[in-house]
Amino acid sequence: MSTAKGVRARARIEVTAAIKDEARRQLAADGASKLSLRAVARELGMVSSALYRYFPSRDDLLTALIIDAYDSLGEAAEAAHAEAGDVAPARRWVAVCEAVRGWALAHPHEYALIYGSPVPGYTAPETTIPPAARVGVLFIGIVRDAYQRRGVARTPVPAELEPEARRMAADLAPDLPPEAVVALVAAWSQLYGLVGFELFGQFNRVVEDRAAFFRHAAARLADGVGLVFP
Amino acid sequence: MSTAKGVRARARIEVTAAIKDEARRQLAADGASKLSLRAVARELGMVSSALYRYFPSRDDLLTALIIDAYDSLGEAAEAAHAEAGDVAPARRWVAVCEAVRGWALAHPHEYALIYGSPVPGYTAPETTIPPAARVGVLFIGIVRDAYQRRGVARTPVPAELEPEARRMAADLAPDLPPEAVVALVAAWSQLYGLVGFELFGQFNRVVEDRAAFFRHAAARLADGVGLVFP
């Protein structure tokens, strides 16, 4: 039935979505810390206290937006990966990196929400973990594919890191060599250094042609992971 | 004279410092967005309006804290560099990276203030540029030193990036090869990806032995810049 579960449940879903939409609008306009429950309620023509029936606190609304942001980013990355098709893993790696950058530039405040400083006094709940992992999983898949095709160039890790490297590989990708997993995780985090610096103005007066700079840096990141360009 | 400029000017300096100290305390305790002018004033035994004689707005207080944070980080990095002495540039590079990480772990909220998402609606004034550049300048010096001693390993940049690479080199370090400057800037930003991910919890359930992981990643960063370990 289209009205299964009754009018009330349907209304709840719609109102919840409307709240998130309006909140996302304000987030994109003014940033996370200016997001106001009262303003959202006002814009929706309801009184502020009514909003607490849907989100028990401002932080809960933010959490919902965070999950959506992770999913939106993950979707963009996966779409770019799919669109790249069956090209060499190194090229797919760069395509995903550029998708991450593109999404960040298009949604700066949402990017700041998930990869900038966590909202003070706020710790993300478990629910955010799976969507947050999507881009990482994608990278693992690319490296795995490269490894299965013709192997990856390996850079040995120092002795002090060997146990940790084995533990990481066991947790994240048991079929990949530990050195590759270490390189992968490092490159993964470094990607967000590149994106964050561009987004938060650290490249002002330093890098001008940021698209070209990023493309090159992403390719070198791929290189560092052991992917080769044909 | 020790009382030159009169009692009033002296008092102003002391009160300004007291305000910044208390603000820094609250920043370290609860983060930037919970920093409240009223709470600072309360703690200092003054009324909130009196505080506006010293900082015209909350953002101005934050700006003062940002500059101090950049200087504190720069100082820590420079101290680590000096302490490393005359070892190989690659080792000094890693020492500075570890100093940045150490400072960030010791001052998480101040790190978030300067390298996390910028406080929404707030754009840093020109005054913050020189202190913000200190760590970068340090890295340039290290690479320059390596270059003058025995050269650096160069990775060519693609044709599309060549003009920008030349421009960056002319701006930042005219005596260094453009490829090295590009690699340097990339590594510089990537360092903050590593640090930020550890600090903001992105490494939870991914990397456990973070010190060893970081040391290795920093060494590989140095490698990417063309520095060689003896």
Next chain:
DNA sequence: CGCAAGCAAGAGCAGCGCTCTCGATTGTGT
């Protein structure tokens, strides 16, 4: 059909950044 659950509305509390006014104190030019 009746009763419990779900819901919007309104009032209210404590906190915030910021402004303005009012005396008191301090520094300076004549």
Next chain:
DNA sequence: ACACAATCGAGAGCGCTGCTCTTGCTTGCG
């Protein structure tokens, strides 16, 4: 040396925030 100007702390107040509690109306299940 004295008067005038600049500086400062205190207090009241404005409009905003997140959040709570109570009051009725609406919906849906037994």
